[in-house]
Amino acid sequence: MLARLTELAADSLRLDYPDIERVRILDLEEMGKRGSAPLWSVRLTWLAGRVQHLGTYVVRAIPGPVDPARLSELGHRLSQAGIPVPALVGVSADQTESLLLFESTPGQPAASVLEQAQMRWQVSALAVTLASALTRLHRLDWTGIAPWLADPGTPPEETIDEQVDDLLDRLTTRAARLPTTWRQALDRALAWLDLRRPVAASLCLCHGDFSPDTVFLDQDEVSGLYGWERMHVSDPATDLALLPYQTRQLGLSPDDADLFLQTLLASYLQLSPHSLQNLPFYLVARLTARTLDAAEGALAWRSSATLDAVPQVTEHLTALQRAMELAHLAPWRAG
Numbered sequence: 001m002l003a004r005l006t007e008l009a010a011d012s013l014r015l016d017y018p019d020i021e022r023v024r025i026l027d028l029e030e031m032g033k034r035g036s037a038p039l040w041s042v043r044l045t046w047l048a049g050r051v052q053h054l055g056t057y058v059v060r061a062i063p064g065p066v067d068p069a070r071l072s073e074l075g076h077r078l079s080q081a082g083i084p085v086p087a088l089v090g091v092s093a094d095q096t097e098s099l100l101l102f103e104s105t106p107g108q109p110a111a112s113v114l115e116q117a118q119m120r121w122q123v124s125a126l127a128v129t130l131a132s133a134l135t136r137l138h139r140l141d142w143t144g145i146a147p148w149l150a151d152p153g154t155p156p157e158e159t160i161d162e163q164v165d166d167l168l169d170r171l172t173t174r175a176a177r178l179p180t181t182w183r184q185a186l187d188r189a190l191a192w193l194d195l196r197r198p199v200a201a202s203l204c205l206c207h208g209d210f211s212p213d214t215v216f217l218d219q220d221e222v223s224g225l226y227g228w229e230r231m232h233v234s235d236p237a238t239d240l241a242l243l244p245y246q247t248r249q250l251g252l253s254p255d256d257a258d259l260f261l262q263t264l265l266a267s268y269l270q271l272s273p274h275s276l277q278n279l280p281f282y283l284v285a286r287l288t289a290r291t292l293d294a295a296e297g298a299l300a301w302r303s304s305a306t307l308d309a310v311p312q313v314t315e316h317l318t319a320l321q322r323a324m325e326l327a328h329l330a331p332w333r334a335g
Helices: 002-013 068-080 110-116 120-138 156-175 180-195 243-248 254-271 279-300 303-325
Strands: 021-032 039-048 051-063 088-093 097-103 204-206 215-218 221-225 232-234
Touching (some): 002 021, 002 039, 002 088, 120 204, 120 221, 120 254, 156 180, 156 232, 243 279, 243 303, 279 303
Antiparallel strands (some): 021 039, 039 051, 051 097, 088 097, 204 232
């Protein structure tokens, strides 16, 4: 990754520094991993015009290819609409993985701010801040921002129905490749999902990887939304589905975790024109996908590493089972 990142930085910065040379990585620090892919802060140094330069950027590696032109256009349109998305500096994409380099924004991830909170009112205030940021995104007219992400002429129910068909097909295909014990547990989840498919739906521009790690805060204000390269048009519940699981991972006390989650979701429902009636479905669906990611990752390693990864798969299966059992309480519990 380091060699590829160095090459990406050199290619990207050459637009502003045509004579750039001696690009080096001084520091690479992981900033959060509760989203679908971790964010890294990278400090770079380079020589240009006989001057030594220093800069800090954010890098993210995501599976699969991306379209750099479309991604840049989406970022530009979001910024024009008042959404604080960091500028995309450069992309190194292939069929297996895309490496994305972004400008760095002031502040730190909301997860870090939450972990440092000393008072319960701070937890509540942070929840309201995140809910407001997501509501603002969901209120945008997606047909004007990114009409290529879905067919504006298709009724929302048909769009969601097609997405659910595709989702269940992909999850079923992936589950079929797993060992029997894991596959049986996932088959139960897939049957649960098939019986609870969304009936009514609304559409909005969804962030795609909304979590306390991808929202950056500075002076109690949202300074940047990372992870937006997976934006899509879907039911708003998809953006909130993993929050119970992610909140439980923050290291907060159970009471503070529930306070944060309940305040965020209550604030969202108060501010947003959208409902969260499909949240139980998308909670189980996204946890199923996360469980499959963990299982496939475990099977991809050598035998010794696989043994180390098995407890992680078990943890995901436990969370998935709990999500199905407590679905009637969603969205009011943090795990």
